[in-house]
Amino acid sequence: MALQASSILPSTLSIHKEGKSSFSLKENGFLGVCLNNHKSDFNPTVLRAKIQFDQKNTAVGPIRAQTAATTPSVTPATPQGKKTLRKGSVVITGASSGLGLATAKALAETGKWHVIMACRDFLKAERAAKSVGMNKENYTIMHLDLASLDSVRQFVDNFRRSGRPLDVLVCNAAVYLPTAKEPTFTAEGFELSVGTNHLGHFLLSRLLLEDLQQSDYPSKRLIIVGSITGNTNTLAGNVPPKANLGDLRGLAGGLNGLNTSAMIDGGEFDGAKAYKDSKVCNMLTMQEYHRRFHEETGITFASLYPGCIATTGLFREHIPLFRLLFPPFQKYITKGFVSEEESGKRLAQVVSEPSLTKSGVYWSWNKDSASFENQLSQEASDAEKAKKVWELSEKLVGLA
Numbered sequence: 001m002a003l004q005a006s007s008i009l010p011s012t013l014s015i016h017k018e019g020k021s022s023f024s025l026k027e028n029g030f031l032g033v034c035l036n037n038h039k040s041d042f043n044p045t046v047l048r049a050k051i052q053f054d055q056k057n058t059a060v061g062p063i064r065a066q067t068a069a070t071t072p073s074v075t076p077a078t079p080q081g082k083k084t085l086r087k088g089s090v091v092i093t094g095a096s097s098g099l100g101l102a103t104a105k106a107l108a109e110t111g112k113w114h115v116i117m118a119c120r121d122f123l124k125a126e127r128a129a130k131s132v133g134m135n136k137e138n139y140t141i142m143h144l145d146l147a148s149l150d151s152v153r154q155f156v157d158n159f160r161r162s163g164r165p166l167d168v169l170v171c172n173a174a175v176y177l178p179t180a181k182e183p184t185f186t187a188e189g190f191e192l193s194v195g196t197n198h199l200g201h202f203l204l205s206r207l208l209l210e211d212l213q214q215s216d217y218p219s220k221r222l223i224i225v226g227s228i229t230g231n232t233n234t235l236a237g238n239v240p241p242k243a244n245l246g247d248l249r250g251l252a253g254g255l256n257g258l259n260t261s262a263m264i265d266g267g268e269f270d271g272a273k274a275y276k277d278s279k280v281c282n283m284l285t286m287q288e289y290h291r292r293f294h295e296e297t298g299i300t301f302a303s304l305y306p307g308c309i310a311t312t313g314l315f316r317e318h319i320p321l322f323r324l325l326f327p328p329f330q331k332y333i334t335k336g337f338v339s340e341e342e343s344g345k346r347l348a349q350v351v352s353e354p355s356l357t358k359s360g361v362y363w364s365w366n367k368d369s370a371s372f373e374n375q376l377s378q379e380a381s382d383a384e385k386a387k388k389v390w391e392l393s394e395k396l397v398g399l400a
C-alpha cells in the first residue's frame with residue numbers, strides 16, 4: 001500500500017508514515033494530503049465584504065405575511081428546571097439517497113431534529129425514508145428540483161407556508177455525468193452539473209438566508225457539501241480531468257453551449273470536469289457567504305469532504321466496470337472509503353455538534369473519524385474568484 005501510494009505522489013511531498021501528525025499516510029489514506037504548502041490567504045476579517053443583502057429577494061424587503069419561527073428555541077420549564085432545546089428544523093437537499101439520506105436518518109433518530117427532505121422524486125424519497133426506518137414524525141418531504149429555478153422558488157414558498165422555522169440548511173444534492181459526450185441542460189439552459197450542484201443551490205440558499213436569520217435557534221448553519229476531487233492540492237484532485245474555473249468566461253456567458261461554452265472555463269464539455277468545477281463553486285460560495293454574512297448574522301457557514309462514499313447513486317452514470325471496481329479500490333488501495341452510514345454521521349455532526357460551530361471551515365475526517373479543519377486548494381480558496389463566481393451567479397439566477 002505504502003509503496004503504491006508513494007509511487008504516485010510527487011517526490012516533493014513528504015509523508016509521515018505513522019502518526020501523531022494529522023497528515024500521516026495512515027490517517028488520511030492519501031486522501032487529505034496536501035500536495036503543496038499553500039497557506040490559505042483566507043482572512044475573514046480583512047476580506048469581509050460589506051454586507052449587501054439583495055434588494056429583490058433576500059434579507060431586507062417586505063416582511064412576509066406568514067412568519068416562520070414561532071416556537072421559542074429554549075423551553076425553560078421542565079420539572080427539573082433544566083432548559084431544553086426545541087427540536088431543530090433542518091432542510092436537506094437530495095435526501096432521497098446516499099449521503100443526504102444517511103444524514104437525514106442520523107439526525108432523525110436523535111429525536112432532536114425534524115428533517116425536511118427536499119427531493120425531486122417524492123415517492124423515491126418516501127420509500128427511502130421508510131427503508132431506513134425513519135419515524136414519520138421526524139421528517140417531511142417537500143418537492144425540490146434544483147435543475148429548475150422556478151422549482152427552487154416554489155420550494156421556498158412552500159417551505160414558508162409550512163410555518164416551520166429554518167435552523168439549518170444543507171445543500172447536498174448533486175449530479176455527476178462522467179460519461180456524457182454532450183452537455184445536457186437545466187430548465188433555464190445551464191449545463192446540468194453546474195446548474196444543479198451550484199446554481200440551483202446558490203438561489204436556494206440566497207433565498208433561504210432570510211429564513212435562517214429569522215430563526216431563534218442558538219446555532220444556525222448553512223452547509224454546502226464540497227469534495228476532495230475539486231481540490232487540486234490532493235492526489236484525488238489531480239486525477240484528470242482536473243477542476244479549473246479559468247477566467248470564468250463560460251459562466252459569464254451562461255453555460256448554455258450555444259453562443260458560449262457549457263463549461264465554466266470556456267473549454268470543451270467534459271462531464272467529470274463540470275462536476276469537479278461545480279464542487280469548487282460550492283466551496284467558494286461557502287467562503288463568500290462567510291465573508292459577507294457571518295459577522296452580521298452569526299450564521300455558521302461550512303463545507304466538508306465526507307470521505308469517499310463509493311457506493312452511492314452519484315456513480316449511477318458511470319460505466320459498470322467502474323462501479324464494480326471503485327468501492328474495492330477506495331477500500332483497499334486509497335483507504336479513503338467510508339460507508340454511507342458513517343458519512344451521514346459526519347455530516348450530521350456538521351449540522352448539530354456544538355464543537356463544530358466555527359464558520360468558514362472546510363471539514364474533513366481522519367482515519368479515526370475525528371474531524372479536522374482541512375485546507376482548500378489555491379483555486380478553491382481564492383477570494384477574488386469567489387467574489388466573481390458570486391456576482392456572476394447572482395446574474396444567472398436573477399438576483400442581480
Ligand code: LMG
Nearest residue numbers: 004008178179238239240241272322325326328329332333
Ligand atoms: C476520466 O478519466 C474520463 O476521461 C472522464 O470521462 C471521467 O470518467 C473521469 O474522473 C472521472 O475520468 C480519468 C482516467 C485517467 O482515469 C482512469 O481511467 C482511471 C480508471 C481507474 C478507475 C479507478 C477505479 C478502479 C481501480 C481499479 C483497481 C482495482 C483494484 C480493486 C481491488 C483491490 C483489491 C485488493 O486517470 C488517470 O490518468 C490517472 C492518473 C492519476 C494517477 C496515477 C495512476 C496510478 C494509479 C495507481 C494507483 C493504484 C492502482 C490502482 C489501479 C488502477 C487501475 C487502472
Ligand code: NDP
Nearest residue numbers: 094096097098099145146147173174227308309312313314
Ligand atoms: P447520490 O446520487 O446518492 O445523492 C444525490 C442526491 O441528489 C439524490 O438524492 C438525488 O435525487 C439528488 N438530486 C440530483 N439532482 C437533483 C435535482 N435536480 N433536484 C433535487 N435533487 C437532486 O450521491 P451522494 O450521496 O454521493 O452525493 C451527495 C453529495 O455528496 C453531493 O454533493 C456529492 O458531490 C457529495 N460527495 C460525494 C462523495 C462520494 O464519494 N459519493 C464524495 C464527496 C462529496 P434522486 O434520488 O432523485 O436521484
Ligand code: PMR
Nearest residue numbers: 030031178227228229235236239272275307308309334336
Ligand atoms: Mg478517485 C488518494 C486517494 C483518492 C481518493 C480519496 C479519491 C476520492 N480518489 C483517490 C485516488 C484516485 N482516484 C486515483 C489514484 C485514481 C486513478 C486510478 C482515481 C480515479 C478516480 C476516478 C476515475 N477517482 C474518481 C474517479 C471518479 O469518477 C470519481 C470522480 O472523480 O467523481 C468526480 C472519483 C473519486 N475519487 C475520490 C472521490 C471522493 C471520488 C468521487 C467524486 C466526488 O464525490 O467528488
